[in-house]
Amino acid sequence: MSNPGKPTPAVTTTTASSAMNVAASTAPTWRRENTFWNSIYLSIKVAGCLEAIFILATNVFLFAVLLSSPKLRGNMRNHLVLSLVVANLIVGVFSSPFEVDYTVRRDWVHGCYFHVVRSLLTVFVQNFVSMWGVVLLALHYLCRLLQYDGPAFLLRLPTTLRRMAPGVYVALPWLVALLLVVPLLFGGLHHYMWVLWTDTKCPMMLSRWAKYTLNVLTYFLPAVLLIVLFVVILFVYRRRVTHFGANALKKMEMGANLVGEGEAVEGPAVHVVLALLTVIFMGPEHMFYVGRFYTLFPMKHAVILRVSVMLLSESLPLVMALVLLFMLADVRTRVVELYCIIPGLPFKRSPPQSSQTTVAPVAFRDLNDD
Numbered sequence: 187m188s189n190p191g192k193p194t195p196a197v198t199t200t201t202a203s204s205a206m207n208v209a210a211s212t213a214p215t216w217r218r219e220n221t222f223w224n225s226i227y228l229s230i231k232v233a234g235c236l237e238a239i240f241i242l243a244t245n246v247f248l249f250a251v252l253l254s255s256p257k258l259r260g261n262m263r264n265h266l267v268l269s270l271v272v273a274n275l276i277v278g279v280f281s282s283p284f285e286v287d288y289t290v291r292r293d294w295v296h297g298c299y300f301h302v303v304r305s306l307l308t309v310f311v312q313n314f315v316s317m318w319g320v321v322l323l324a325l326h327y328l329c330r331l332l333q334y335d336g337p338a339f340l341l342r343l344p345t346t347l348r349r350m351a352p353g354v355y356v357a358l359p360w361l362v363a364l365l366l367v368v369p370l371l372f373g374g375l376h377h378y379m380w381v382l383w384t385d386t387k388c389p390m391m392l393s394r395w396a397k398y399t400l401n402v403l404t405y406f407l408p409a410v411l412l413i414v415l416f417v418v419i420l421f422v423y424r425r426r427v428t429h430f431g432a433n434a435l436k437k438m439e440m441g442a443n444l445v446g447e448g449e450a451v452e453g454p455a456v457h458v459v460l461a462l463l464t465v466i467f468m469g470p471e472h473m474f475y476v477g478r479f480y481t482l483f484p485m486k487h488a489v490i491l492r493v494s495v496m497l498l499s500e501s502l503p504l505v506m507a508l509v510l511l512f513m514l515a516d517v518r519t520r521v522v523e524l525y526c527i528i529p530g531l532p533f534k535r536s537p538p539q540s541s542q543t544t545v546a547p548v549a550f551r552d553l554n555d556d
Contacts, residue, residue, distance in 0.1 A: 231290065241507070251517060251524065253519055257516070280308050317404060329421050332422060349478050371400065373396065400499045470498060471498075
């Protein structure tokens with residue numbers, strides 16, 4: 187525990203702007219170099235605006251695509267995807283726009299309590315739900331690959347409770363974040379933080395135990411599980427392809443159970459790519475929180491590195507939405523269908539050849555019957 191008389195708080199920086207304020211306060215001689223700071227602020231403004239626009243556009247579009255088809259809405263895997271989409275939209279609504287606003291005004295004008303709530307949503311809850319949501323998505327795919335019907339006691343429950351089980355499974359990261367992450371965050375706020383708050387500066391400071399605990403729960407533990415699931419999925423998929431063949435595996439469908447709901451088993455590419463991208467994009471940010479590696483670099487380099495890490499982490503919702511849109515076969519097919527429905531759009535494809543030839547055998551069979 188730190189000495190109350192001379193507190194040495196562990197600072198958890200939630201935005202690149204606050205990191206720059208801390209760095210600049212320790213180096214007043216180079217803070218006056220307006221060219222450097224103007225370049226940094228311009229980069230944050232341009233990148234933040236583009237990220238906010240594209241994150242909102244891609245994730246809202248993915249949300250609409252998943253809800254536009256009854257088949258997609260009834261897919262258990264897509265329920266998990268919808269949970270990830272909601273977490274991604276938090277970044278597009280609460281993170282990037284307010285960072286751009288801060289760089290334009292050069293002051294925080296939205297109140298310190300809103301800053302705490304925003305940090306809670308964008309740094310801890312969103313990261314927690316994204317990481318553990320990808321873990322559940324990979325676990326769900328592994329269960330489908332193994333044709334696992336779910337825990338036996340769930341299968342013995344009444345029909346009403348059994349139908350509620352998938353919903354609880356999808357909402358599990360949000361429930362844990364509400365019951366575990368939020369109390370840890372508010373319980374770990376450093377008492378010295380309130381002294382430093384002003385009308386325009388609201389540093390977010392956590393006690394050391396809270397900083398390490400939240401980073402382990404939010405990133406390091408799910409990252410280890412994702413790497414383990416990545417290896418297990420590739421091993422199981424290879425064994426099933428060896429035993430059944432690739433074509434047989436693609437045609438295999440799960441029965442109506444707690445984890446399958448009649449879903450066809452696709453290849454592991456989308457889940458492997460999603461797991462790797464999540465670990466890579468979010469890793470540097472959490473390593474900076476725990477290790478404070480930017481103190482090893484000169485101040486200018488530390489600020490550039492910190493801003494780059496922040497922008498890399500906040501681009502994950504955009505990359506994740508693009509991966510889900512273009513690598514999930516049924517979602518990609520629905521996107522093409524919606525594109526063909528909208529009039530006036532160029533480069534429309536004709537219907538697949540298989541759909542054009544299915545009418546002929548039926549008509550021929552009808553003639554034979556007559």
